[in-house]
Amino acid sequence: MVIEMGRPGPGGLGDVVRVLEEWQGDEAPLQLHPGDVGWFWRFGTQRTADAVRTWSRAGEILAVGLLDGAQLLRLAFAPQAWRDEELARRVAEDASAPERGVLPAGTAYVEAPVGTPVREVLSEGGWNSGESWTPLRRDLGAPVPDPGVRVEVIGPDLAHEWAAVLRASFDRSTFTEERWRAMAAGTPYAGARCLLARDERDRAVAVVTVWSAGEGRPGLIEPMGVHREHRGHGYGRAVTIAAARTLRESGSSSVIVCCPSSNVGGVATYRSAGMEPLPERLDLYRDAS
Template identity: 30%
Template sequence: MVVERHDLDGPDGLDALLEFTRRTWTAVSRWHVGDIAWTFGQFNGPAPGTRTSMWREHGRTLAAITAYGAERQDGAVLTFHADQARPDAADTALTWAKTAYPHMAVGILETEHHLGAALARAGLRTDPGDDGPFFLAHRVTLDGTLPPPKPAGYLVRPVHGRDEIPRRAALHRAIWAPSSVTDERYRTMAARPPYRPEFDTVVEDPGGELVAYCLGWYDEANRAGLLEPIGTLARHRRRGLARAAILATLHAFREAGGDTAIVHARGDDGYPIPRAVYPTAGFTPFARTRVYR
């Protein structure tokens, strides 16, 4: 069988990437449809500064690689995903990548054993002693033990449809300044699946200002939700508002039929806040990312 490479170039390619991610997702996977929608949905195709290649057979995607910073002197940073049932496609993708990005670093979740095996076959290795920045995967079971979100004096609610997108995008920019998220980019992302406003939770102060949020993404096929991203305005922090937004989003997942939710956050000592926040909402860490070079 011939596996051919195609670069992500528009909405059709994005649909194929989302289908591939949904079809191959497992409870120990790094990438969820929400990651793809957040990264590429604002552009309806490739994100600026990235190149995404997909390997297909008869129109069915079997592997994908996204390269960030290919022009950097120290090499590109790659994300890599492949169908567990087709190690040949993983090998084909990595053979191409070694030529396209000779000094690459590839990050995967340590539980993605089939990807680690493919990287090892390609001659890449990980440093077990690497204590640099890494991401820690957390998950929570969506059952009756979820506490209700009750921040005193604040209203926790979903976004009021697409009409509220300018306020919602402005909140993101205020929290994460400088940010490239424009009203138009947010509107583009919200115009297509898997975005749904009932999973886009905001926190409103007594004066009606939006001050915190949690953006949720729900994969109906796998009954799994993802949180990405989350934030609170600096002057409203340390009041439990992010936790309240997270809990409200988890309840929305559960009401939609979800049975699990995941979040990937920094786990190293350089950014310790997420390690303290997510366990308070019921999340348990289960794996970290590893970098192969």
């Protein structure tokens, strides 16, 4: 049967989130998580819908893509379609042809899970290996220790404070309270929590959002940040441990995160919080020529 690429529209985002939840598993390589869609939702429902692509056969969604920025396509595949060559070729063709409305002409990037044939097909088509990423994971079968700092689960009343710490954690961040509210209104946020860590003087020093994919499945950290004026005191480690505790309480089997390998400090922070690095993976890119 023919594989069709689609755009779900706002009304179809719930189905996309549902299948992404079902596709998560500790035995599978890291791939697009419902929390990635949830974090993108900070831009609003319509823009999120505009950024999502699906590939289906006979009405069954087999792959999902998120345009995380104009030039980057992030992918996930159904477990039963992991080695589906026909699907891989269709996804690669759509990603490589600007007229199909997935990626633009010129420089573009694809983030595909390791082990799927779409990587091989793209490489055959002239795509090159790009940036190195380090996935990290912590099993949540055993209890997680206390983080050692006061951590709050925040709601709309403290959204402004959470947003301010996140902005102070990343040089080019434009995150606002309004974007927090848009994110919290999204379908994936039903299983998410935003945490805020405070120091002994009650100052907000670090933030994290955790996203559940359902009981018995991996939960995701996205994002985590430490206020630039409060670095070097272990708050990144503490808030990451708090994130793991929160996900364990929600029934998640593990906590995962993916960090650029070049961010040596970030990888070290996650490792200090008990997360174990998995084999590095490379994204794929096509240059402007």
